[in-house]
Amino acid sequence: MDLSTVATFSNDLLIYSSGSIPINTKELNLKQTLLGGQSFRWIEQNLNEFIGVLGSYIVRLQHQNDNLRYTFFTNNEDLIKYSNNNDRRVETALILHNYFQLTIKLSELFEKWCKSDVRFEKGQIPIGIRVLAQEPLENLISFICSSNNNVQRITKMIQALCNEYGKKIGTLNGIDYYQFPTLDELDKTDLEKRLRELSFGYRARYIQEAVKFMKYTVDGMCFFDQLRALSVEQARSQLLKIMGVGRKVADCILLMSLGKHDVVPVDTHIHSIAMTYYGQQLTTDNYDDISSFFEQLWQPLSGWAQAAAFSNELRLPTSPRNSIVLSLKRSISNTEIVTEKLFKTLDENNECQSIKITRKRSQTRQKKLLSIQQLSTRPKRNIKPIERY
Template sequence: MFYFVRRGRCLDSIDLKGQPLDLDLTLGCGQAFRWRKREDGVWYGVVRDRLIELQVEGNLVYWRTYPDGGRELIVDYLRLTDDVNAANRWLSERDPHIAQLVERFHGMRLLRQDPTEALLSFVCSAANSIPRISAAIEVLASLYGELVCEKRGVCYYAFPKPERLAALEPGVLNVQGSLGFRGENLRMVAQQIVDQSEGWLLGLRNVPYACAHAELVAVRGVGPKIADCVCLFSLDKDEAVPVDTHVRQLAHRLFLPDLKAKSITNAVYRRVVDAFRERYGELAGWAQQYLFYEDLLRSRA
């Protein structure tokens, strides 16, 4: 066991065994909304029932959790048992442009988030920017989530349980955290989660992608893009391709020059997804994330 000292306390470490991990890219690319970076380079965020602190030095990821004992959670959340090198090689061999992005964004990887939190978080993301989504979720957690810990005078809260959100009066969430119209949709989706059998969402990890996606879009208020975000970022469906305006535009630019439609109809969505799958197979979601992040940086320039 190795140790790394930050602010007077030792951090435990996990050997990455030659697998890449860049926390700036992984935690800052738009797939999760509750992470912040301190001036000392440590990333911190609430995952499930713990506050986590992370930093990568060389081939080690240093970590600590509040409460203690979160090693298995970190390995699971960061998907540290995945062979990311093999995935990157496979993608690079099939697309020179992806090969450039793998080198440029070396260490970006997909997360394995809690499916319930992922679904409800992406409901908050509809027609919203990443900073506003993050701010809204923190407001929701502080109002309706359970206290995880208090650290240096700051209280950290878990994401609200669906039962808590579903029990709120209609319209309450519309004025919380700048959610607007998304608030009532959030409450409605939370109620449908509560109405399902216990473990329903987590159980979707054990079914094929098509089945998981079909069950998610059957939830009123959940469209194909939110369903694909949940599939890709929490259910291990690496073939899932969330299609938003960025992804439609990059698909048009890179492999669908005759795609003239500006709006994302069901037919356009399916065509973009099919184009990704034809090129990148079961790793289409990884390819999408590289291309999405490239396009996101371009739009910010």
């Protein structure tokens, strides 16, 4: 049955194009890709049926019988009036090819990752999760919102931003959909004030300053085109000039919007994976160590492997991240110094736990052991949390 036959949409919404793209589940796990913490514009309205916004279109996707079936909706009658069905089908198929980056053969990458990482080989990290090629302004603002946040709340914030400042496309199945606002639409003197009213908190100022930076300090959207031509280090240093953009946010933009496929962003989920499965320890001082470790382990296109590992971590009902509190005990290099460090992690209920790491040298074996002691569930205010989604 054609997807368009079961849609209920407003009078001003028209079917622009529909069709299908052959692709199997090894190349595309649609749900994990769309809802796995990369984009925040998609909802699963019915089982295996996803609706979101790409540019000026409302898009409905369904993966059936090794085919990605799609319908694009528009409110612009002229787009249909002055085009033909074949041209529209070619255009919309190309949009999806670019968005899902279908020229990259994921099954071939997976075979290579299996040789370097036993967790891929044993199926502990699922296949089919692709990196979405996202519009950079939307990606920038979305990941500014990701600071100390979760996927559900980020999704609500981005929806509120679009509803407030974006152009309405139409209503599909009782839900209004809006385009992501442009720089000009966001360039309002009261942007911060209004976003605070919409519960953006301290992120409201970061978004307003990012908009000002993009419009008045650099050359608007051309700024991102210029970054694509730079090295990872050069592009990252430019992104870090934007207020509210730290290392993780910059790396997410590099990976998902600027084509830097080997960049591995590190947040609490990747931090947890590193500590639990790979014997790595992440604090605010060694982001580079963890990122570099995975960039070398998961070659080629290590950022794509990270997306799979990250999305898989999100879907686990009980994440292994809390297991470090109970069981982690590993040898570390010999030293005379005894130190204690505090940092934060998340338990299976996504509640913050304050952890004390004590390093001390064993008198009998003359080497240090890492012991972990769980403290109060309320961390001290002077302990900076690791960034999380």
